[in-house]
Amino acid sequence: MSSEDLKTENKFKVFLTESKKYLKLIISLVVTLLLILILIFFLNHRAQKQNVIISEQFNKANILINNKNDLDAKNILIDIVNKKNKFYSPLSLFLIVEEELIKDEQEVIKLFDKVISIKKIDRENLNLIKIKKALFLFQNGNEEEILAILNPIINSESLWRRDAIKLLSEYFLYRGEKLKSDEYKSLLNSVKTK
Numbered sequence: 001m002s003s004e005d006l007k008t009e010n011k012f013k014v015f016l017t018e019s020k021k022y023l024k025l026i027i028s029l030v031v032t033l034l035l036i037l038i039l040i041f042f043l044n045h046r047a048q049k050q051n052v053i054i055s056e057q058f059n060k061a062n063i064l065i066n067n068k069n070d071l072d073a074k075n076i077l078i079d080i081v082n083k084k085n086k087f088y089s090p091l092s093l094f095l096i097v098e099e100e101l102i103k104d105e106q107e108v109i110k111l112f113d114k115v116i117s118i119k120k121i122d123r124e125n126l127n128l129i130k131i132k133k134a135l136f137l138f139q140n141g142n143e144e145e146i147l148a149i150l151n152p153i154i155n156s157e158s159l160w161r162r163d164a165i166k167l168l169s170e171y172f173l174y175r176g177e178k179l180k181s182d183e184y185k186s187l188l189n190s191v192k193t194k
Helices: 003-066 072-083 086-100 107-116 123-138 145-156 162-172 178-190
Strands: none
Touching: 003 072, 003 086, 003 178, 072 086, 086 107, 086 123, 107 123, 123 145, 123 162, 145 162, 162 178
16 A cells, blocks of 8 residues: 555544544434423423313313302312412412402412412513502502502503502592692603503
């Protein structure tokens, strides 16, 4: 063999060695990507299956309420709230409040807090839930609690800002505090509509 043939053969061997290293890397990347895709598919499928189950439970609770079986409906709805589903947990809470399935105000407030703690709920929907909590507290809640809930919404650029201001204005008017009510009315007039 000539020296040129040896050089060519050595270059070929080096190329094969380098190619094997890259091939291992490429195979590792492909396997990793496949595993990630399978995991994402599995988690997505599991979440969809959970949503279907929770949806069926929610519908069952509605049927139980229509059939005047409030105790079983309440238990199902509380279970849904505890699952912290971003869609059905707030709906379940609202149904509990609307149908007055729980008489203990503190228990309802704990359920509101549980729903508010759900991280997957977007900011505007969270603000709506907070407004509904404030509305619930209007009957028996103290002013500081209500202000603590609504002031962050009022001091933000939330879509619910005007509604929060209106609620506080009406709340103070209802309580006979016309001066505070007028302050919120003037704030409402100064807030631009979007």
